[in-house]
Amino acid sequence: MKDVLRTLGRRHLDCSKEVLLTTVSGVASTKPKLITYFDTKVPSIGIITTKSFQVEVNPGNREPVICETQTGNFGNSVGLRNPGLQQALYELRMLRSEHTFNALLNVSLSANSIEDFITLVKAFDEVADLVELNFSCPHASVGYGASIGCDQAIAAEYVRAIKEATSCCKAPLFVKLTPNVEDIGSIAKAVMDSGADGLVAINTVGPIVHLDPVSGMPILQNKLGGKGGCSGKQIFSAALHAVTAIRHACGDAIPLIAMGGVSTGDEVALLVQAGADAVGIGSALGTVDQQDWPSYLYAVKTEAEALLRNVETSRVRHSTSFIKHERQMAYEKHVVTAFERYGKDTVIITLDGSLDCKAGQFAFLWLPTIGEKPFSVAHNKPLTFIIKKRGPFSEALCNLSVGSTLYVRGLYGAQLQNTPTKRALLLAGGTGVAVLPSLAKQLKEQGTEMTILIGTSEAVASKALLEDELGLYGSFTCVSDDGRPGRVLDLLDTIELGNETACYLVGPEIFMAIASRKLLGRNIEETNLYLSMERMTLCGIGMCGECACGDRLTCRWGTFMRYDFLRQEASELLAYD
Structure with a gap:
């Protein structure tokens, strides 16, 4: 504990020291593989923060849970989604046993x-260098987050009781404060006087209702009437004010981790000058491609250190050069121009307008007050999506009709980067067929001969989904499951593959895992085997971390991942029973 506090304490008094950057709870470092990513590939980060864990599993709020109403200004209402104590502790124990942290x-x-806080602190003490008590989430259920941190007496009582009950624990106890109070300094002093070892400030501002500029409708969905916290550049001034007030109220001795709307080196420097010992970067990571995170954070760090030391910064690459300066989560209004039912639970929705979607990219569909989900684009012009009824949102899409309004945001992900081959096998299960037109177009431009296999749970009476289009690219076969899911995979044992063949798989992960095993048995090279990992994502811009395949986010890298990468970095995604 002393080593941690020594690392953090009073750094703000000595500008000759390195600037200490941290990730923030709920952004980017939300999965074990992403935690190791920051520790091994982003050396500019000195503290890695997990998402907030609770005793029980919490599924959080239904999407949309993150929005961007102005460039770089975000709304958040994830609802403390987390796997619960048992699973989270298991994952962090495994991480500690396999990885030595820097x-x-x-x-x-x-x-x-x-009582629950005490249970959590005791449980995670074995894996944590420090623990952060979330007294600040503005969109959590009653009794959580800001319900505690907004009341000085309650916050102090919590800290006092938790500290007394966990006196045997080694990890320092930091309290994360909300800015949504009249006097954050007095609350900070109260929790420090009650035994806290350090402070974190601030969490998001609000909550408020975030209205979409196009539809005029609330975007976020929760039990608070669509209210969500504000993050991004809009809250930096509140963070700077809070840090100044906390340092004035508590003096120089307490360790203070600051955050809130930070995106540049000069903002880091301002927070350090105001009293921060470490500075967190959160929402800004959603404005930078994941491939650039190491360089971006290095630029933030070196820029801040140069400013604090009054060193010329002209030779330092400015952090702003990595930031996207346009809205990435903007919705566009579309109208349904054609609506076709296929089989018992699949529909083809055609919209006005177009998108230049490449293989590996996707878009989000949004129905205000109902929800949103990511979908592959079946056709760019006219803009077409294939929807299979699976849950409440897809059911709502299946109930649309010609003339209905539907909102689209995107594109997300990156175009497939493949090594051209003479021949290719394209294999898709179910509505995964929507990915194939853009893929087939790319392969045709590379001069590749194609064999296309489709598996479907629908009874194919006449033509299969997209058969007319895909049949133009090569040999086309569609196989109905006929009561046995994945029946099309039987063809992989006999189909001619030959040399210089690449295979592209689309569909459920178990479907692709089984297909991969069969194809590897047919001597297909791992480097010529591509899987479209269409993992669930909540944001599409790299903030939530839900679409991680190993340490890569499909919303930034694209959905297609090569088999050798997955085997090395995310082998659990290739397993099946």
């Missing part, structure tokens, strides 16, 4: 009772 690991915790 950075400090900060485990964020959330609860609505002193």
Whole structure:
């Protein structure tokens, strides 16, 4: 504990020291593989913070849970989605046993009772370098987050009782404060006087209702009437004010981790000058491609250090050069121009307008007050999506009709980067067929001969989905499951593959895992085997971390991942029973 506090404490008094950057709870470092990514590939990060864990599993709010109403200004209402104590502790124990950390690991915790906080602190003490008590989430259920941090007496009582009950624990206890109070300094002093070892400030501002500029409708969905916290550049001034007030109220001795709307080196320097010992970068990572995160954060760090030391910064690459300066989560209004039912639970929706979607990219569909999900684009012009009824949102899409309004945002992901081959096998299961037109077009431009296999759960009475289009690219076969899911995979044992053949797989992960095993048995090279990992994502811009395949986010890298990468970095995605 002393080593951690020594690392953090009073750094703001000595500008000759390195600037200490941290990730923030709920952004980017949300999965074990992403935690190791920051520790091994982003050396500019000195503290890695997990998402907030609770005693029980929390599915969080239904999407949309993140929005961007102005460039770089975000709304958040994830609802503390997390796997619960048992699973989270198992994952962090495994991480500790397999990986030696360079950075400090900060485990964020959330609860609505002193007893649950005590349970969490004791449980995670073995894996944490420090623990962060979330007294600040503005969109959590009653009794959580800001319900605690907005009341000085309650916050102090919580800290006092938790500290007394966990006196045997080694990890320092940091309290994350909300800015949504009249006097954050007095609350900061109260929790420090009650035994906290350090402070974190600030969490998001608000909550407020975030209205979409196009539809005029609330974007976020939750039990708070669509309210969500504000993050991004809009809250930096609030963070700077809070850090100044906390340092004035508590003096120089307390360790203070600052965050809130930070995106550039000069903003980091301002927070350090105001009293921060470490500075967190959160929403800004959603404005930078993941491939650029290491360089971006290095630029933030070196830029801040140069400013604090009054060193010329002309030779330092400015952090702003990595930031996207346009809205990435903007919705566009479309009208349904054609609506066709295929089989018992699949529809083809055609919209006005177009998108230049490449293989590996996708878009989000949004129905205000109902929800949103990511989907592959079946046709660019006219803009067409294939929807299979699976849950409440897809059912709502299946109930649209010609003339209905539908909102689209995107594109997300990157175009497939493949090594051209003489021949290719394209294999898709179900509505995964929507990915194939853009893929087939790319392969045709590379001069590749194609064999296309489609598996479907529908009874194929006449033509299969997209048969007319895909049949123009090569040999086309569609096989109905006929009561046995994945029946099309039987063809992989006999189909002619030959030399210089690449295979592209689309469909459920178990479908692709089984197909991969069969194809490898037919001597297809791992480097010529591509899987479209259409993992669920909540944001599309790299903030939520839900679409991670190993340490790569499909919303930034694109959905197609090569088999050798997956085997090395995400082998659990290739397993099947």
